[in-house]
Amino acid sequence: MKTYIKHDPWQIIEDQFRPDHNEFSESIFAIGNGRMGQRSNFEEYFSGKSLQGSYLAGIYYPDKTRVGWWKNGYPEYFAKVINSFNWIGLDIRINGQRLDLAKAKICSFERRLDMQHGVLRRSFVVQLPDGAEVKVEAIRMYHLFASETASLQYHVEALTADLDIELTSILDAEVVNRDSNYDEKFWESLAQGQQGDNLFVSSRTKKTGFEVCAELETLVTGAGGVIETEQTIVENGYMAQRYRATVARSQTLCIEKRVAIVTSENHVAEKLKMVATERLTELRAFDFDQLREKQSKAWKAIWDESDIEILGDIAAQQAIRYNIFQLNQTYTGEDARLNIGPKGFTGEKYGGVTYWDTEAYCIPFYLATQSPEIARNLLLYRYHQLDKAIENATKLGFGNGAALFPMVTINGEECHNEWEITFEEIHRNGAIAFAIYNYVRYTGDTDYIWSHGLDVLIAISRFWAQRVNWSADKQQYVMLGVTGPNEYENNVNNNWYTNRIASWCMEYTLDCLRNAERSQPEIFTTLVDRLKLTAEEKNHWQYIIDKLYFPYDDKRKIFLQQDGFLDKELIPVRELDPSQRPINQKWSWDRILRSCYIKQADVLQGFYFLEEHFDEDTLERHFDFYEPLTVHESSLSPCVHAILAAKLGKTAKAYEFYLRTSRLDLDDYNNDTEDGLHITSMAGTWMTIVEGFAGMRVKDGQLYLNPMLPLEWEGYKFRILFRGATLLIAVHADYYTIENISDTAVHIQTVTEAFVLDGQGRKKVSQVR
Numbered sequence: 001m002k003t004y005i006k007h008d009p010w011q012i013i014e015d016q017f018r019p020d021h022n023e024f025s026e027s028i029f030a031i032g033n034g035r036m037g038q039r040s041n042f043e044e045y046f047s048g049k050s051l052q053g054s055y056l057a058g059i060y061y062p063d064k065t066r067v068g069w070w071k072n073g074y075p076e077y078f079a080k081v082i083n084s085f086n087w088i089g090l091d092i093r094i095n096g097q098r099l100d101l102a103k104a105k106i107c108s109f110e111r112r113l114d115m116q117h118g119v120l121r122r123s124f125v126v127q128l129p130d131g132a133e134v135k136v137e138a139i140r141m142y143h144l145f146a147s148e149t150a151s152l153q154y155h156v157e158a159l160t161a162d163l164d165i166e167l168t169s170i171l172d173a174e175v176v177n178r179d180s181n182y183d184e185k186f187w188e189s190l191a192q193g194q195q196g197d198n199l200f201v202s203s204r205t206k207k208t209g210f211e212v213c214a215e216l217e218t219l220v221t222g223a224g225g226v227i228e229t230e231q232t233i234v235e236n237g238y239m240a241q242r243y244r245a246t247v248a249r250s251q252t253l254c255i256e257k258r259v260a261i262v263t264s265e266n267h268v269a270e271k272l273k274m275v276a277t278e279r280l281t282e283l284r285a286f287d288f289d290q291l292r293e294k295q296s297k298a299w300k301a302i303w304d305e306s307d308i309e310i311l312g313d314i315a316a317q318q319a320i321r322y323n324i325f326q327l328n329q330t331y332t333g334e335d336a337r338l339n340i341g342p343k344g345f346t347g348e349k350y351g352g353v354t355y356w357d358t359e360a361y362c363i364p365f366y367l368a369t370q371s372p373e374i375a376r377n378l379l380l381y382r383y384h385q386l387d388k389a390i391e392n393a394t395k396l397g398f399g400n401g402a403a404l405f406p407m408v409t410i411n412g413e414e415c416h417n418e419w420e421i422t423f424e425e426i427h428r429n430g431a432i433a434f435a436i437y438n439y440v441r442y443t444g445d446t447d448y449i450w451s452h453g454l455d456v457l458i459a460i461s462r463f464w465a466q467r468v469n470w471s472a473d474k475q476q477y478v479m480l481g482v483t484g485p486n487e488y489e490n491n492v493n494n495n496w497y498t499n500r501i502a503s504w505c506m507e508y509t510l511d512c513l514r515n516a517e518r519s520q521p522e523i524f525t526t527l528v529d530r531l532k533l534t535a536e537e538k539n540h541w542q543y544i545i546d547k548l549y550f551p552y553d554d555k556r557k558i559f560l561q562q563d564g565f566l567d568k569e570l571i572p573v574r575e576l577d578p579s580q581r582p583i584n585q586k587w588s589w590d591r592i593l594r595s596c597y598i599k600q601a602d603v604l605q606g607f608y609f610l611e612e613h614f615d616e617d618t619l620e621r622h623f624d625f626y627e628p629l630t631v632h633e634s635s636l637s638p639c640v641h642a643i644l645a646a647k648l649g650k651t652a653k654a655y656e657f658y659l660r661t662s663r664l665d666l667d668d669y670n671n672d673t674e675d676g677l678h679i680t681s682m683a684g685t686w687m688t689i690v691e692g693f694a695g696m697r698v699k700d701g702q703l704y705l706n707p708m709l710p711l712e713w714e715g716y717k718f719r720i721l722f723r724g725a726t727l728l729i730a731v732h733a734d735y736y737t738i739e740n741i742s743d744t745a746v747h748i749q750t751v752t753e754a755f756v757l758d759g760q761g762r763k764k765v766s767q768v769r
Contacts, residue, residue: 002668007314010116012322012666017101017109017124019048023674026051028665029113030346030677031120031140034332035147036084036261037345039676040111040120043090043138043154048102051178051674054084055345057338058265059210060353060410065417066181073396074417079410080351081341082186083177085201085214087259088140088152089170091240094163097128099136107133115325118144118299119292125159133159141291142329144298148262148279153288154255156247163247169218169257173201173237179348189237191273197229198280199239200273211264213272215280219256222247258283265337302328305719306369308689312714319662320689323682327365330679333374339381340680347676353410354381356428357680359435360605361636364442365683368690368720372443379439382432383452388412390459396423398466401531403459405432420490424483426467429460430501434609437508441698444723449512450523457509458531464502465541468548476549484561486602487634488584488592492562494551497606500559503548504610506541513538557618558625561603568596572628582633582670598630600637608640611647620648627653635664639684639692646692646708649769655710658688690718694729695769702747702754705738707731708769722746725759735766 002021005028006013014025029040032055039053062077092099101109104126112121120140127133140152156165173192176185190202190211200215220227220243233240247253260279267275286294306324310317330344339354340362358378367375382389382405389403392414396404406414407421407428416422436453440446468477479502484495513533516524527533551560560566580586583597601608603626607619623644632638642657662685665673690696693716695706703722709715709731717730725746728739740746743759750765757763 001671005666007318009314009317010114010321012113012115012318014111015109017106019102021674022049023051024668025111026053027346027673027676029111029120030326030344031113031118031142032329032345033142033144033147033150034329034334034338036150037142037329038088038150039346040113040122041086041088042101042122043088043140043152044092044099044101044136045090046102047100051347052083052086052175053345053347053676054086054088054175055081056084056212056261056263057081057335057345058410059084059205059212059263060208060351061177061186061205062207062415063177063181063184063186063351067417071419071423073423074419075413075415075422077415078181078351078417079353079408079413079415080177080179080186080348081353081410082205083175083348084212085203085261086170086172086175087150087214087216087261088257089172090154090255091168091170092156093166094128094134094156095130095132096164097130099126099134101126104128115321116299116303117292117296118142118329119295132161132163134163135159139288139292141295143291143295144302144329144332145294146279146282147332147334148266149258149260149283151256151258151283151288151291154257155252156255157252158247158249160249162249165243165245165247165253167220167243167245167253167255168233169216169220169241169243169255171199171201171214171216171239171259173203173212173214174235177348187237192234192237192239194232194234194239195277198277199232199241200276201237201239202272203237209264211269211272212261213263213276214259214261215273215276217258217280220245221254221256223251227253256288305721308686308716308718310713310716313710313712316659316662316713319659319666320685322666323662323685326677326679327362327682327686331362331366333366333370333377336377336380336384339378342678342680343676344679346679349675351408351410351415353408353415354406355408355680356431357636359431360609361639361680361687362683363435363438364691365686367439367442368696368722369686370721372439372445375439375443376445376448379436379448380452382435383456385409385412386456386459393463398463400462400466401459402462402466403429403456404463405429405460420483421487424481424491425487426463426482427484427495427498427501429463430498430505430609433457433460433505433508434501442722444701446515450516450520454509454512454516454527455531457505457512458533461506461509461541462537464505465537465544468502468544471549474549476547477544478549484602485600485605485636486561486598488595488597488599489562489602490593492564494549495562495602496550496559497561497602499548499550500606500610503545506545510538510541556621556625558622559603561598561626565596568594570596570629573597573631574628576631581631583631584633585671596629598626600632600634601630601640602626604644605640608643616648619644623648623650632660633670635661635670635678635681636684638664639681639688642688643692646688646695649708651708651710651769654688654692654708655712658685658692658710661685661688689716690720694718694731696720699749702749703727704749705729705736705765706751706769707736709733725757727757731768734768735764736768738763738765 408416638661645654
């Protein structure tokens with residue numbers, strides 16, 4: 001763990017430079033705007049440890065798969081959202097000495113992420129070899145109000161002596177990815193040049209053919225006014241402007257850079273240069289302070305919708321705001337073609353593509369904090385890739401329109417190349433079906449079922465019906481050779497969660513079909529004719545549901561994670577030597593597979609999704625058995641355990657898991673944040689408070705609340721959107737209030753009563769767990 005991030009309700013603060021942990025800090029202080037983003041790399045040259053990273057949503061490269069043993073059905077590539085143009089670069093030489101924090105004597109250093117206003121700041125004082133001291137202050141923004149633009153301001157102040165400064169402002173498209181499978185360069189340069197005072201570069205991705213154009217404006221001013229460019233440097237895919245200035249003691253040199261980066265994903269390729277110029281021209285109406293004001297206003301609108309306020313616990317307060325901040329700067333929902341990569345704009349790992357995390361963890365956050373169209377767009381993302389999912393299943397030998405959605409994708413094609421994941425972690429289909437159910441349950445938008453949802457549900461059910469097989473020995477259907485959510489088990493038989501979510505998918509599909517036949521007969525008839533869905537096929541699904549096998553231990557009265565799980569040596573995690581953690585970095589894979597240790601919620605994931613199917617006694621037995629064996633080495637694990645612990649009244653345990661999920665990256669629990677943040681799991685932090693501590697559910701189309709208050713908190717409050725109403729919920733020690741700050745009445749249930757809260761109404765409830 002790393003605990004040097006200072007606790008503050010609105011700021012993320014690093015108060016000294018730690019070169020050995022710089023890549024961790026580059027991840028932590030990353031910023032973006034939903035369209036593009038960047039690790040908090042330094043503007044000035046840095047020869048120390050650094051992962052350079054600037055990313056554009058939707059722009060990817062199909063990196064050729066690298067495996068030791070090719071298997072039939074493997075995807076040919078791994079899609080990667082690739083490192084993009086470096087526009088922030090400054091090469092600064094002071095009195096002939098290159099400014100490089102890896103070599104300079106650092107007198108002070110601070111990096112600060114202002115989450116409230118969406119601004120990254122950095123300041124430091126260095127002493128040069130000749131004894132001169134220099135102060136630098138840098139501010140950077142990725143504009144939320146104009147998502148194809150960004151800007152920075154960089155001040156160099158002479159503290160003790162006059163300075164001769166040579167400054168080069170860089171726009172570099174000759175970038176590479178550290179994780180390229182074959183050290184291949186992903187970009188080819190198209191053009192570079194100068195238009196007036198501005199620089200531009202244009203490049204195209206190899207194979208995929210995405211075109212990107214960036215135009216950069218640099219303004220350098222000193223005590224005497226604007227400093228003109230001395231030299232323009234032109235190389236292939238690289239442009240730079242050189243300036244010289246003398247800065248007197250106590251004077252400051254100011255460098256301002258503004259960039260527009262536009263892509264052929266959003267504009268006609270032939271017009272990219274023109275569009276980039278237009279975007280920069282639009283910014284010229286504002287000075288830098290006015291840009292900051294616009295950024296602040298845009299972030300205020302987001303915080304007004306999604307902030308959670310915690311009283312009496314600054315570490316918890318900072319953590320939830322950090323998670324919400326990163327979610328909102330990763331995905332804004334304005335483009336239905338985009339999704340939420342596990343690392344967002346913060347690193348190369350996982351390729352920046354889509355996993356089942358979106359459906360399982362992110363959709364609840366966007367449902368309650370944004371308009372319903374945002375979550376609907378996430379569902380449509382999968383709907384529009386249904387043909388590819390059917391094609392993927394066909395490659396693996398399935399037919400009749402069966403669909404297996406990819407484990408990893410950016411365009412609908414599977415691009416994960418580990419057999420135990422690609423072929424076996426098929427439970428992902430269940431999360432996609434559950435997201436449809438969750439969306440309809442929350443919004444009441446049943447029209448989505450008829451227009452899009454049933455196509456997906458039927459294709460998924462057809463997959464499950466073909467994936468099981470009849471066991472003559474058990475006289476039941478079984479599912480062999482799978483990997484459940486716990487990826488520390490591979491190629492197991494009858495993973496309970498996979499079997500259960502498969503059964504549920506078929507149940508839900510049949511239920512939707514019955515509702516369609518009853519309430520939408522014309523749509524139903526058209527659908528079954530188009531998909532050639534017969535009564536015999538539906539009856540077969542029901543037979544599988546009735547005859548599906550679930551491993552169970554009669555002695556403990558628990559479902560087993562998979563066949564043979566009790567053959568393992570069941571040693572609780574608390575008995576492990578701490579020096580052996582995390583086991584995925586200390587143990588061989590063979591040792592992990594033979595152990596009882598659970599990477600993330602597996603059986604308990606099923607209890608979270610399908611909680612209405614189990615009473616609390618059953619949940620508690622399973623929680624008490626499986627949680628002590630769970631190492632939580634997936635970022636997706638602590639939030640599920642926190643929600644279930646809260647439901648069981650295990651307040652201390654729920655709070656412990658809340659801190660782990662909320663500060664997973666800030667404190668680097670799993671020693672892997674330097675690769676990038678765990679963006680999708682951050683939605684789980686929000687779920688921990690709203691679904692866990694506040695006990696929010698939707699029951700029978702009504703909002704249900706059953707709050708609890710952790711002992712460490714004095715209170716908390718949050719805002720949610722529900723079926724046209726906006727509610728502000730404030731939880732205190734022995735009561736909570738629900739305030740309807742919209743004009744739409746809403747039906748609400750609590751533990752003791754059900755009522756209608758009229759628009760602009762307020763209700764006090766004298767009950768907190």
